Amino acid sequence: MSKEIRNLEPTELWNNFADLNAVPRGSKKEEKVIQFMVDFGKKLNLKTVVDHVGNVIIKKPATKGMENRKTVVLQSHLDMVHQKNSDTNFNFDTEGIKMKIVDGWVKAKGTTLGADNGLGVAAIMSVLASNTIKHPAIEALFTIDEETGMTGAMGLQAGYLDGEILLNLDTEEDDEIDIGCAGGIDITAKNVYHEVHTPSNSVGFSISVKGLNGGHSGMDIHKGLGNANKIMNRLLYESQELLRISEINGGSLRNAIPRESFAIISVSSAKKDTFLKKINTTINEIKKELKTVDANLDISVTETSTPKKVMTTISQITLLNTIYAAHNGVYRMSNDMEDLVETSNNVARVIVKEEKITILCLTRSSVETSKFDLANTLKAAFELGGYQVDLSGSYPGWKPNVNSAILNVLTKTYEELFNSKADVVACHAGLECGILGTNYPDMDMISFGPTIQGAHSPDERANIKSAQKFWNYLLTILEKIPSKN
Structure with missing residues (x-):
């Protein structure tokens, strides 16, 4: 079924997701996926570093004509929740996720899918690997252990990132723009x-x-x-x-x-x-x-x-x-x-x-x-x-900023692309933005993503049409990043 997944549009997104899902990546057991991401960055000849807790940062210069735009941090977490049905024989430590397509959705066979936050990771990988996507300077931040303690985000120290805008790709409704979240x-x-x-x-x-x-x-x-x-x-x-x-x-x-x-x-x-x-x-x-x-x-x-x-x-x-x-x-x-x-x-x-x-x-x-x-x-x-x-x-939670400049970009872009208004919300999940903001207090942060249902359960599923919508939205946002002050 991997071939069927890889043929979905956008192919670059789903191929990177399939590659990622072949790597065991449970929370607090991210050694293999950290190495996977380091190898990915180095293969592209991009500056790649791993900080002292295991977060991976990959930096890519702006494309031609975009050098004067603000640097953007694209951020998602590498780990996934491990849940399986009691009658499913599966070893998360050694096996890759087995996927299938059901009625317009991608699901896993008896386990969590890892679309939370694997689709965000795959999207960032696709931007890093592309020779055609227009974008400002990119700092890709792949954090660890989001699901069981957010120790990656908490451990990230000041000095690793220069970006003025952070796009967190970990929201699970494609018509929502998240500007706040709960702490825990x-x-x-x-x-x-x-x-x-x-x-x-x-x-x-x-x-x-x-x-x-x-x-x-x-x-x-x-x-x-x-x-x-x-x-x-x-x-x-x-x-x-x-x-x-x-x-x-x-x-x-x-x-x-x-x-x-x-x-x-x-x-x-x-x-x-x-x-x-x-x-x-x-x-x-x-x-x-x-x-x-x-x-x-x-x-x-x-x-x-x-x-x-x-x-x-x-x-x-x-x-x-x-x-x-x-x-x-x-x-x-x-x-x-x-x-x-x-x-x-x-x-x-x-x-x-x-x-x-x-x-x-x-x-x-x-x-x-x-x-x-x-x-x-x-x-x-x-x-x-x-x-x-x-x-x-x-x-900590993430306090909403209704006057965010990047929020204005996202809301206008959404309305232009989809002829409707996005819901600007705060969510009751734990996003990493609030934590990252402690060491990067001046960074303008926003969160969005494709539609994912049943996260943290074996019923987790990712909507195929929504993934395409999310991808187009992300690429348009990158083209519209404001110029540096």
Whole structure:
């Protein structure tokens, strides 16, 4: 299917995307893609450097007649979110993404596609490699680890870039121009518990929550999608007097709404029928509540071998109450921008095994004080349950600048090209612009990109027509970059 992808228009964009997707590039495992990008720059005989954290910077002089225009930084991140369906056999560390075309969209086979932010990377590569595209001096900035901490953007020091304008190519709706974003903070709660031998005359059950849509924990948080960790906790909470927990394994990455959760429990043989009746009632209630947004939700309760050990009753009560108390979803809407989520939290990961509990959350907000308000709300809930709580990886949001000069260029260009007005928005995702602005405060920044749906989930897909629209838009913008002062 790679040939079919490579034949799509614009061919230079899709060929570079296919080349990129052949390289493993998970967050914090970017060694191969860093080398790939260095080799790419050097092959073009362009100045190529890698900074101390692993960001790659490739510089290309202006084309003839464009030397007096402002230098432009084209920026995208190299890493991608690794998510796959539970029935997909795939090794992200060694295999390239397997792609297919479905009804005008490019998708991956059972995994995330990496269009976030691979299409942005591929677009920049195409500009760097071209001998025909008109453009000012280009500084291509390929950052690392955007998805799990933005450590690349945070580690980029002053002095590497001279550009006056930064075009971030990481927005996922092609009719939007982004001028602001949310910041974030990681919340990690850990606890220990006591195990006891499973009571005699018990039967084991495996509970699985699958089939949820999942998605981006920022861009999709307002959709009311099911969170597998919260669903599992509700199932266990409603029947807690009838069961004993042995293990829980739910969710995966902080920035992905959890699609799956699995638990092993024991139930007294004498109460087996009562338990099944009770939990099936809860299952039906949850499915009814989520049928509009998560029609494929699948919750199964299957008899299995009885676990050897389970949590003590008090440990179980504390665990279930704590997770129930942890806020998940939208916390506050913005008072300044219509329909913008200001603050939210994603209960992303729950692991209960061998007398250790780990709960991972990602809190986002476009307002720093509100971000820490929700973080402290969660911290308080966890600490009441006896958890040790660590707040880490805090990064700032990006404050909108409605008077941006490059914004004026983009809005006028969009209207001229497409005979309609673009939506000027701020998003509830974490873009790197706010962080990059700390060391480059005078740089005029904007973000846009092609339409991508289902990012951070195996349903991720990139619209083919939108990629063409995005490419034409980018090339026209580069031609219209203002002259130097």
